[in-house]
Amino acid sequence: MKxxxxxxxxxxxxxxxxxxxxxxxxxxxxxxxxxxxxxxxxESLERHDTGISKLNPANAKTKLAKTKLEKExxxxxxxxxxxxxxxxxNADGAGFIKLEEEDDLPTTFLKQHEICExxxxxxxxxxxxxxxxxxxxxxxxYTPNGRHLxxxxxxxxYTPNGRHLxxxxxxxxxxxxxxxxxKLHNETNVLEGVRDVQWxxxxxxxxxxxxxxxxxxxxxxxxxxxxxxxxxxxxxxxxPRHFLLVAATNTxxxxxxxxxxxxxxxxFRSSEGPFNAMTQNPANGIILxxxxxxxxxxxxxxxxEPLVQMLTHKGIVKGLSVDTTGKYLVSTGMDARLRxxxxxxxxxxxxxxxNSNIGEVTFSQRRSIAVSTGNVVRVFEDPIIGxxxxxxxxxxxxxxxxxxxxxxxxxxxxxxxxEQGFVSLLVPGSxxxxxxxxxxxxxxxxxxxxxxEVRVLLEKIPPEMITLDIIGLNRVKKDxxxxxxxxxxxxxxxxxxxxxxxxxxxxxxxxxxxxRKVE
Amino acid sequence: xxxPQIRVLSRNPxxxxxxxxxxxxxxNRNFKTNPDPLSHATEYVRALNAAKLxxxxxxxxxxxxxxxxxxxxxxxxxxxxxxxxxSAARDGQTKIWHLPSKKCLTTIQAHNGPVNGLSIDEVDGxxxxxxxxxxxxxxxQLPEVIxxxxxxxxxxxxxSSVPHxxxxxxxxxxxxxxxDGISVWKLYRDSPIRTYxxxxxxxxxxxxxxxxxxxxxxxxxxxxxxxxxxxxxxxxTRVVLKLRTxxxxxxxxxxxxxxxxxxxxxxxxxxxxKLESAKIVHQGHTAAVMDVDxxxxxxxxxxxSYDRSLRIFNVDGWRSREIYHAxxxxxxxxxxxxxxxxxxxxxxxEMNIRLWKAHASEKLGPLRPREKAALNYAxxxxxxxxQHPEVGRILKHRQVPKxxxxxxxxxxxxxxxxxRKETNRRRYAPEGTPFVSERAKPIVEHGFEK
Numbered sequence: 001m002k003x004x005x006x007x008x009x010x011x012x013x014x015x016x017x018x019x020x021x022x023x024x025x026x027x028x029x030x031x032x033x034x035x036x037x038x039x040x041x042x043e044s045l046e047r048h049d050t051g052i053s054k055l056n057p058a059n060a061k062t063k064l065a066k067t068k069l070e071k072e073x074x075x076x077x078x079x080x081x082x083x084x085x086x087x088x089x090n091a092d093g094a095g096f097i098k099l100e101e102e103d104d105l106p107t108t109f110l111k112q113h114e115i116c117e118x119x120x121x122x123x124x125x126x127x128x129x130x131x132x133x134x135x136x137x138x139x140x141x142y143t144p145n146g147r148h149l150x151x152x153x154x155x156x157x158y159t160p161n162g163r164h165l166x167x168x169x170x171x172x173x174x175x176x177x178x179x180x181x182x183k184l185h186n187e188t189n190v191l192e193g194v195r196d197v198q199w200x201x202x203x204x205x206x207x208x209x210x211x212x213x214x215x216x217x218x219x220x221x222x223x224x225x226x227x228x229x230x231x232x233x234x235x236x237x238x239x240p241r242h243f244l245l246v247a248a249t250n251t252x253x254x255x256x257x258x259x260x261x262x263x264x265x266x267x268f269r270s271s272e273g274p275f276n277a278m279t280q281n282p283a284n285g286i287i288l289x290x291x292x293x294x295x296x297x298x299x300x301x302x303x304x305e306p307l308v309q310m311l312t313h314k315g316i317v318k319g320l321s322v323d324t325t326g327k328y329l330v331s332t333g334m335d336a337r338l339r340x341x342x343x344x345x346x347x348x349x350x351x352x353x354x355n356s357n358i359g360e361v362t363f364s365q366r367r368s369i370a371v372s373t374g375n376v377v378r379v380f381e382d383p384i385i386g387x388x389x390x391x392x393x394x395x396x397x398x399x400x401x402x403x404x405x406x407x408x409x410x411x412x413x414x415x416x417x418x419e420q421g422f423v424s425l426l427v428p429g430s431x432x433x434x435x436x437x438x439x440x441x442x443x444x445x446x447x448x449x450x451x452x453e454v455r456v457l458l459e460k461i462p463p464e465m466i467t468l469d470i471i472g473l474n475r476v477k478k479d480x481x482x483x484x485x486x487x488x489x490x491x492x493x494x495x496x497x498x499x500x501x502x503x504x505x506x507x508x509x510x511x512x513x514x515x516r517k518v519e
Numbered sequence: 520x521x522x523p524q525i526r527v528l529s530r531n532p533x534x535x536x537x538x539x540x541x542x543x544x545x546x547n548r549n550f551k552t553n554p555d556p557l558s559h560a561t562e563y564v565r566a567l568n569a570a571k572l573x574x575x576x577x578x579x580x581x582x583x584x585x586x587x588x589x590x591x592x593x594x595x596x597x598x599x600x601x602x603x604x605x606s607a608a609r610d611g612q613t614k615i616w617h618l619p620s621k622k623c624l625t626t627i628q629a630h631n632g633p634v635n636g637l638s639i640d641e642v643d644g645x646x647x648x649x650x651x652x653x654x655x656x657x658x659x660q661l662p663e664v665i666x667x668x669x670x671x672x673x674x675x676x677x678x679s680s681v682p683h684x685x686x687x688x689x690x691x692x693x694x695x696x697x698x699d700g701i702s703v704w705k706l707y708r709d710s711p712i713r714t715y716x717x718x719x720x721x722x723x724x725x726x727x728x729x730x731x732x733x734x735x736x737x738x739x740x741x742x743x744x745x746x747x748x749x750x751x752x753x754x755x756t757r758v759v760l761k762l763r764t765x766x767x768x769x770x771x772x773x774x775x776x777x778x779x780x781x782x783x784x785x786x787x788x789x790x791x792x793k794l795e796s797a798k799i800v801h802q803g804h805t806a807a808v809m810d811v812d813x814x815x816x817x818x819x820x821x822x823x824s825y826d827r828s829l830r831i832f833n834v835d836g837w838r839s840r841e842i843y844h845a846x847x848x849x850x851x852x853x854x855x856x857x858x859x860x861x862x863x864x865x866x867x868x869e870m871n872i873r874l875w876k877a878h879a880s881e882k883l884g885p886l887r888p889r890e891k892a893a894l895n896y897a898x899x900x901x902x903x904x905x906q907h908p909e910v911g912r913i914l915k916h917r918q919v920p921k922x923x924x925x926x927x928x929x930x931x932x933x934x935x936x937x938x939r940k941e942t943n944r945r946r947y948a949p950e951g952t953p954f955v956s957e958r959a960k961p962i963v964e965h966g967f968e969k
Contacts, residue, residue: 283556
């Protein structure tokens with residue numbers, strides 16, 4: 001029987017036949033996979049770089065240290081590239097107003113109802129007005145013209161995740177609302193004048209600076225604490241990462257209260273006179289106050305004097321606001337000017353003139369500026385990146401004198417508190433479109449809120465760490481060169497000076513070098 | 520009039536909220552954000568918390584193996600069975616323990632008098648050899664499951680002199696007995712295949728190198744450590760220290776490194792090739808160091824001393840990483856580092872063997888992935904911030920019994936005074952006087968006289 005001669009299958013062919021039988025054609029790699037990886041912008045690399053580019057392994061003293069540092073640096077750089085590539089996952093999409101043709105009316109004259117018509121129902125519902133007339137037979141007041149019954153000028157506060165709104169009227173009306181769903185948590189009258197309101201670390205507690213003392217309430221309205229030490233408070237600020245409630249009083253005192261422990265960290269009298277404006281720098285927890293002389297002072301609870309004093313205006317400082325990165329300060333004063341400052345160098349960057357008296361000012365997350373002049377609110381584009389044209393992108397006239405302005409975080413909404421109540425305006429392009437749920441989550445559930453509360457409490461930054469330059473914290477302190485002091489023995493004689501040994505560069509370095517004779 | 524294009528931020532809540540109770544929560548991240556400006560402070564606070572939690576969870580004592588009637592001066596681990604430990608006491612009893620249940624599997628009256636040496640062979644691991652003060656060499660069975668009593672040895676050989684220690688040659692069934700001299704034996708032979716006469720001194724300890732199979736190190740009563748090679752007739756080299764060395768342990772990875780537990784309260788890591796000075800001096804104990812054992816990773820070792828404490832050292836550290844003590848634990852005579860590098864055992868004079876965790880705050884058992892990630896993060900934070908004064912202060916602090924604390928203080932005063940006097944002497948000493956480093960100080964002589 002003849003045996004058929006089989007073809008000699010080379011090793012190469014053998015493998016191919018097993019893995020890729022002729023029946024199934026494997027598509028060529030060119031079709032499926034991109035030849036080039038995704039391009040990374042250099043700015044995104046810079047953004048994610050926390051300082052590793054400054055590390056130079058060549059400066060290491062030993063070879064072992066050099067190789068170790070090189071490896072570490074390579075690891076970090078790989079991490080930065082991965083983080084930069086991951087940016088593509090961002091569901092970007094900030095709001096905007098785009099004009100179709102050039103001869104259209106500028107956006108300044110856009111009415112709120114026009115904006116509401118142009119957007120979807122959910123966004124349109126974010127614009128609402130709360131006209132708060134007299135609320136009960138036993139307490140009322142008339143304006144001088146006798147036409148409207150006032151519940152007082154309103155001050156308000158948004159929670160850091162932009163979900164809940166707290167209103168406080170001067171006549172004592174305090175209301176906590178979940179404003180996107182219009183759900184009312186609680187509404188009371190504290191039967192005393194309310195100067196300022198502030199949410200604490202979650203939406204379950206808030207602080208109300210009443211005429212006499214400061215009270216802390218539960219979101220159901222139950223009074224939890226009455227803090228007698230914080231009396232006659234004009235303005236309140238809450239530092240969420242430090243759990244510090246800062247109170248500026250009419251008697252020019254500043255108090256820092258740790259709300260996690262109930263301990264008063266510091267309270268002292270500033271020799272500045274009554275405070276007119278107060279804000280916090282979210283990047284380092286420093287409090288900025290403006291006084292009647294036109295100076296802005298930067299305060300830390302560790303020092304009784306202001307850390308920095310800036311001569312900002314030629315009149316009373318009316319409004320202050322710091323952006324979320326802590327780099328820029330915007331201030332308004334009685335000299336009808338709006339000034340933009342660089343907070344690192346304490347230098348003025350820009351100046352805007354106004355024709356009438358300016359009131360409040362505030363920054364949004366994307367650095368839009370909202371200014372109030374009397375009844376009118378004007379919103380300007382980002383003056384640092386955008387063109388400082390001087391004409392606002394939006395204007396709105398309120399029913400009463402504006403007392404408080406605040407942009408809602410993560411929404412294109414500006415809240416305005418005025419004499420007749422509160423209004424929520426749509427300002428396209430002011431909110432940060434990307435929410436990082438590990439920091440602030442507007443869609444928090446009860447469980448998530450509880451977990452966050454515990455985590456934030458554990459990571460509470462101690463008040464001793466509130467400084468101007470917080471990044472210096474994990475830098476290595478370089479030793480100062482020691483001064484050469486002549487040593488003397490007990491009888492006052494100086495020790496014989498030893499000549500400095502000059503090391504022969506050809507000889508290998510050894511620990512016994514200093515004990516070799518100098519030739 | 521054409522209306523301008525307006526877009527306002529509008530989010531779909533379904534993208535941010537979970538659908539059912541059984542899903543995990545959705546966490547949307549912002550990948551483009553500027554780094555959190557308070558991240559440095561937050562990281563520091565986290566590191567501080569991690570350091571504090573490390574101390575809160577530092578509960579190393581797991582249990583004690585009770586049963587011996589005399590001080591436990593020998594502890595041996597089985598090379599392949601993780602759960603089995605052998606211990607020998609001064610009354611001649613040898614016990615085999617099952618670690619997970621902390622129970623004694625069986626007790627053997629091995630010798631009439633103290634058991635001087637115990638060694639398990641690596642090849643099969645089903646038998647072990649003991650030598651006793653009664654000059655007997657006995658081979659015993661060591662089955663995996665102990666059903667029958669092991670009271671009778673397989674083989675028993677009388678020796679001509681009192682043996683002091685026994686060690687198996689690595690990867691072989693041959694073993695080495697030390698006493699009067701060093702003798703190399705083959706399994707089941709009645710007489711040694713080779714003997715080394717090393718003078719009048721007794722060699723009270725011998726240990727074979729786990730990597731270089733022909734090299735062994737021995738400690739003799741003339742305060743010397745000598746190295747032998749079975750391939751040659753004369754010893755390789757030796758080093759004489761100021762005080763006697765009690766035990767030696769070879770590094771499991773580096774064939775030329777060994778650590779010697781000395782009577783002068785220190786441990787010395789030597790490089791076999793350069794015996795003129797020790798590589799590292801491990802300080803901390805306040806009485807003679809009795810036993811030392813390396814971790815199988817080769818990164819740490821544990822030492823037990825006469826001052827009733829155990830210390831765990833990093834291989835390159837002069838100071839100990841950890842100290843374990845118990846109010847009822849008397850002089851620690853033997854120590855063991857388990858083969859999974861998680862546990863440490865100490866046999867002490869009050870007839871107890873104690874089981875400790877090697878890393879005091881480690882969580883044992885299977886960890887959930889998030890738990891593991893969180894613990895890894897905490898470990899890394901502690902490592903990063905250990906030089907920071909506040910964090911380091913918490914990490915380094917150990918509560919120590921009063922006797923050790925006051926003895927350590929006294930030693931420190933003595934040391935400082937000696938250093939000060941040395942500095943003063945050197946000021947007026949002629950230029951060019953040699954400087955004796957701390958590593959070379961305990962060495963009296965090295966090498967053989969020519």
